[in-house]
Amino acid sequence: MGKEIERKFLLASDAWRDEVERSERMVQGYLNDQGPVSVRARIAGSRAWLNIKSRTLGISRDEFEYDIPVADAERMLDHLTTGPVIDKTRHFVPRDGVLWEIDEFHGENDGLIVAEVELEHVDQPFAHPAWLGEEVSHDARYYNVSLVKNPYSQW
Template structure:
């Protein structure tokens, strides 16, 4: 089984803004916590991703490339609004941090994610990494689709 171990953090400052980012557009065919099904277009590539329930920072994840034209059609079938963001990958002390700057109704939210080999793996946090939000479901992209950041205030 494919396993994803990922921790999420809020981002502070602008030191993470290194180089160009990639536009991500994604929607959800199913947002059930036990089996989320996502369609994502990242630049000129497209993927279908199935994720299982999250246990701590770990969950099952299966991701498959799909033709771009199919992904565009699948996005039209998605439940709820699309999530759009610019992703930048920032290297820090041997780890790749994926920094997502959200757009649209989620504008103002910036989240950094790090994928690990084990939940207790030690890693150095960049100075721009703030509060950990790994277990706060509000920050899941599937939640942001229906409960956007602009409505939190």
């Protein structure tokens, strides 16, 4: 079974930008956002995939990903999504043995920047860079599935 163990943080400064290894634009839309799971189609560069994630609140959730043709994902995003598409740039920042994924949102969520780190286990220690701010792992407002219905610009 796939398991995602992820912690989310706001940013205390823009100092992380000096450490970005690479960035990619990403769009995603939800095909199902009701019940115990969310199902989304994602496109980043020349890759597309379906992502199925449990909707439990917290840092450990079931997650499954399956590659699909980009043309299929584009059609799903155009015709099958339950709300607007999330548009963001994901910045990759390797730091102290972990990979930080920093999502800078666009459109209705412009101005929101969230740092995520995936861990091997729930209690795994990791360094907290000085640019890291408040942890929001348990705040559902920061989940992408929530940002579709309640965009950051409306907070």
